[in-house]
Amino acid sequence: MCFASLGSSSEGNSFLVEAECGAGSGRTSVTRLLLDCGFGLKETERRLARLGCGSGDLSAVLVTHEHADHIGSAYGFCARHGIPLYMSHGTHQATAASIGARVQDKLRLEFCAADGAFAIGDLRILLYTVPHDAREPIQFVFDDGSRKLGVLTDAGMSTAYLIEHLRGMDALVLECIHDRGMLANSSYPPSLKARIGGDFGHLANEIAAEILASVKHASLKTVVAAHLSQQNNTEELATLALAGALSAARQDIHVATQHE
Numbered sequence: 001m002c003f004a005s006l007g008s009s010s011e012g013n014s015f016l017v018e019a020e021c022g023a024g025s026g027r028t029s030v031t032r033l034l035l036d037c038g039f040g041l042k043e044t045e046r047r048l049a050r051l052g053c054g055s056g057d058l059s060a061v062l063v064t065h066e067h068a069d070h071i072g073s074a075y076g077f078c079a080r081h082g083i084p085l086y087m088s089h090g091t092h093q094a095t096a097a098s099i100g101a102r103v104q105d106k107l108r109l110e111f112c113a114a115d116g117a118f119a120i121g122d123l124r125i126l127l128y129t130v131p132h133d134a135r136e137p138i139q140f141v142f143d144d145g146s147r148k149l150g151v152l153t154d155a156g157m158s159t160a161y162l163i164e165h166l167r168g169m170d171a172l173v174l175e176c177i178h179d180r181g182m183l184a185n186s187s188y189p190p191s192l193k194a195r196i197g198g199d200f201g202h203l204a205n206e207i208a209a210e211i212l213a214s215v216k217h218a219s220l221k222t223v224v225a226a227h228l229s230q231q232n233n234t235e236e237l238a239t240l241a242l243a244g245a246l247s248a249a250r251q252d253i254h255v256a257t258q259h260e
Helices: 041-050 074-081 089-098 101-106 160-165 180-184 190-197 205-215 235-246
Strands: 002-009 012-021 029-035 060-062 085-087 109-111 117-120 123-128 139-143 148-152 171-175 222-226 253-255
Touching (some): 002 171, 029 123, 041 074, 060 074, 074 085, 074 101, 089 109, 222 235
Parallel strands (some): 060 085, 085 109, 171 222, 222 253
Antiparallel strands (some): 002 012
16 A cells, blocks of 8 residues: 655645555556545646546545535546545535536445445545544545555544544554644634634644654554644644654654645
């Protein structure tokens, strides 16, 4: 299994996850999933092409929740290319009014819910929910039979339930949206500061580090800091926080940025 970020910040989030089965046997199969589709149609296609992937190579698109930087062009993209689209009932209810009739007729919608599990091709997908100000947010764990990738892109706080679902990962993508000091001193209005920093908002660096410290183990090889705010965080602050939780060097932490 391998994965890559198409881009990650409040301006758009999308990850590509790929599993290859049967390499060397002459019967190789590849499963490619797009997790969130927070960019416009053309931009999504451009960023996929940058990773050597075309829309026709995708097995499905999965959406975590209805906020624009995650659902973006998911409906239109999937309708245009005939790709199955997975989301929770709550996410669909929060966005159904925005779907045009032409798009609706071409959609292949599949509904899923927290604590469920299903397979797409060579990947088993486990779902869990998080404290976030969305209708029915879900996050994902991907399992190819030998390795597990956990993703946590939007949550306001740590919970025992969340931590339990992220134990035993080989790779982890972890939201680090803000540094508390930078957010407090930013030009954002008080209401927005309260939302971002609240229990149903987004993870501060130190909370992300606490989660990482709770789930780290010997087989955790790859950690990616994601969803960094361009106004209220820096790569240095985020990687320092996560490296501290691992007793590692900053260079051991990868960063998914908006453009790379």
